Amino acid sequence: MKLENRTQLTLLREQCQEKRNKETCKILVCGGTGCLAGGSDKIFDRFSELTAGMDHVEVRIGAEIAHGEHVGVKKSGCHGFCEMGPLVRIEPYNYLYLKVKLEDCEEIFEKTVLQGEPVTRLMYKQDNEVYQTQEEIPFYAKQTRLVLKNCGHIDAEHIEDALAVGAYEAFEKAVFEMTPEAVIKTITQSNLRGRGGAGFQTGRKWSQVAGQKEKIRYVVCNGDEGDPGAFMDRSIMEGDPHRMIEGMMIAAYAVQAQEGYIYVRAEYPLAVSRLRIAIRQAEELGILGDNILGTGFSFHLHINRGAGAFVCGEGSALTASIEGKRGMPRVKPPRTVEKGLFGKPTVLNNVETYANVPMIVKHGADWYTGIGTPESPGTKAFALTGNVNNTGLIEVPMGITLREIIFDIGGGIRDGKKFKAVQIGGPSGGCLTESQLDSKMDFDSLTKIGAMIGSGGLVVMDENTCMVEVARFFMNFTQRESCGKCVPCREGTKRMLEILERIVAGEGREGDIEELEELADMIENTALCGLGKSAPKPVISTIQAFREEYEEHIRDKKCRAGICANLRNYKIDPEKCKGCSKCARNCPVGAITGKIKSPYVIDSAKCIKCGACLENCSFGAVYTE
Structure with missing residues (x-):
């Protein structure tokens, strides 16, 4: 069914809300990448089996009784508390069950779904206190979840659930009640700043694209997210894809673009899958495509899968990659807003930035600026x-x-x-x-x-972290991911990495710190793109804050954290040593000597720092310094 006007969309939304409201008990199984890795897909299947054919089974919701046909089993997005997964949330009680196993499903079903009773052994505990509801858990209680509001609370693969909680209301308001100029004005007044890192004002970027003489324009979403340990954008795409899509549609209306591209790294297969489902469902309803809701406005979305290059998180490299070229930054100007994708004016924001847009349009700029700080609202x-x-x-x-x-x-x-x-x-x-x-x-x-x-x-x-090794880790990542186009980044990061590797290997030399600082200054001032200019930051910040650790590595050949293998000094505590000889028997180079029932000694000159003595000591007598 394709919606042809606003009235039909309103009617469909009411039907979706009515259907959702009839689900007097909801079983929300986390379907985020982390929980899926822990087997949540099997847990979802088991709950689906347990709730099947429940037409004549009574479900107790407080003092009321409802029929089993009103139990909804949903595969949601990421709930956020990733290390506690697989996670299962039961509404309307808002119970959150942690580290759920397949064998726990029957107990949850019988006690909670049928009787409304909590399974306390699966709930969060701290200082002997059991936190029954998700909202009470300190991890959640201190948060303000707006962009992530629906993640973990709706079925991520069904547009009906998204419509029931307000999806596309903001787009509806924009195209029926606002001019493109009014939309840009609202975003500008909200002072929404790009969440991809630079913090550039979103409204200013949109205004610059809208002001170009060229009428063919594009809207692009950066979903590459290449930073180690970062998964914010992934979770939005997996858990609430329609929110991001709606933000892109509002941007397209504001700058009068008819084509949009979502650039997603190939390592995010679940995000790609759910985006494809969301786009297809929106197209089937006529929310995406030609003549949307009879307004005359058309917008088509495409997904482009990146090959995992970190540099493609940079705007000009990303657009080059979409065009089928090698993802490498280019000299600016011209900027992306002037000549971006296919040489046309382009709005380029990341996933989280677009996900902020619908609620700003819906609630207004004043509402948004009341959150956060005046210069960085939201x-x-x-x-x-x-x-x-x-x-x-x-x-x-x-x-x-x-x-x-x-x-x-x-x-x-x-x-x-x-x-x-x-x-x-x-x-x-x-x-x-x-x-x-x-x-x-x-x-x-x-x-x-x-x-x-x-x-x-x-x-x-x-306290047990070696800051020199941290700097080496990040520099190794940056050097491997350098596109190689400019000499400062290509060669400068390589030289910095070589120095850091020497230092952690115990071969540091006087002057190494100063050379690192000199190289960093050169890269920051001459690299072509923002990623290259910021590449030395982990090194410089650790030198500034932990210079003494660098000096210990270089001058004393010592790693105070005991992380750098070549700088460990293995010793045996004579008070703890029982003289069992196990350490000596497992030393591959015969560096440990002594007599049975007497303390053994390690010859530092012979020791190759393999750690076999530490691993095999049963009495905790072997230690490093």
């Missing part, structure tokens, strides 16, 4: 990973402090260890230390301290 999604108790996908207001994210939402550092640093913004970002925990997480505040939000990756590190 919320930001972050991927919180590393040595923190609660890892996963979070969404918080702009301006929240790093301390609140790590210790309130993240639950603090694992195993009671001390916080050391957090890598923000992926390879393009830098490290923030304990003295910066009260820094506000917004574009301008982070820029002032030499960091950047980037796409939103947060990797938390504890």
Whole structure:
């Protein structure tokens, strides 16, 4: 059925809402990539079997009784609490069950679905307190989920569920009640800034495209998301694809574009699948395509799968890749807004940016600027990973402090260890230390301290992290992903990586730190694209904050964290050693000597740092320093 006007869309939405409301009990099984890896697809199938043919079974919802035909089993998107997956949410109780196994399905069905009783053993516990509802769990309670509002709450593969919770209402308002100029004005007044990293004003970008003489224009979505540990855009595409699509449609109406492209990395097969389903369903209803809802406005969407090159996250490289060329940045100007895809004016924003657009149009600019900070309004999604108790996908207001994210939402550092640093913004970002925990997480505040939000990756590190190795890891990633077009990035990052590899191997030399700083300055000032210019940030930020660790590696041949294998000094504590000889028997080079029932000794000159003695000691006598 193709919708031909606004009235038909309104009627369909009411029917979808009525159908959803009849589902007096909903079983929402997380169908995000992480939970699927843990077997949530089998859990979904099992719940589908258990609820099949329930026409005459009573379902108890509080004091009321409903029939089993009103139980809805849905494959949702990511719930966010990824390390606790597979996750299952039961509405209307809002119970959230963690680490659900296939054998738990029957108990959940019998106790919760049929009787309304919680299965407490599967619920979140902290300090002997059981948190029954999802909203009570500290990980969720401290968040403000707007962009991620529907992720985990609707069926990600059925447009009817999306329509029931308001999908395409904002687009409807835009095309029937607003001019393209009014839409751009609203986005401009909201001060929505691009969530891909640079924080450029979205309304200004749209206005520049709309003002071009060339009337063939494109709308492109950057869903490449190449930063290690980042999965914000992926989760939106998987869990609420219609929200992002609606944002692109509003952008297309605002600049009068008729073609759009979604660039998704090939490593996101589930996102690609759900986007294809969403586009097909929207086309079948006439929400996408020609003469949408009888307005005369037409818009067609295409999906382009990237080959996984990090550089294709840069605008000009991305558009080149869509055109079938090698993904490499070009010299600017001209900019993308003037000559972008196929040489035409192009609006290019990332997934999260487009996902903000519908609610701004629906609720107004004033509503949006009331969230976050005046210069960085709204919320930001972050991927919180590393040595923190609660890892996963979070969404918080702009301006929240790093301390609140790590210790309130993240639950603090694992195993009671001390916080050391957090890598923000992926390879393009830098490290923030304990003295910066009260820094506000917004574009301008982070820029002032030499960091950047980037796409939103947060990797938390504890006291046992080697910061030199962290710098080497990110530089290795950046160097491998360099497109090679410009000499500063191609050769400069290679030289920096070589120096870092020497340092962690125990072969550092005096002057290495100064050479790293000199190379970094050269790359930052002469590289062709933004990714190249920001490549040295992880190195420079760690040198500035942890210079003494670099000096220890170089001068003392010591890694205080014990991470760099060639810099470990293995020793045996004579007080703990029982003289069992197990360490000596497992040493491949005969570096350990001693007598049975007497403390053994390691000859540092012979030791090859393999760690066999540490692994085989049953008494904790072997240690590193």
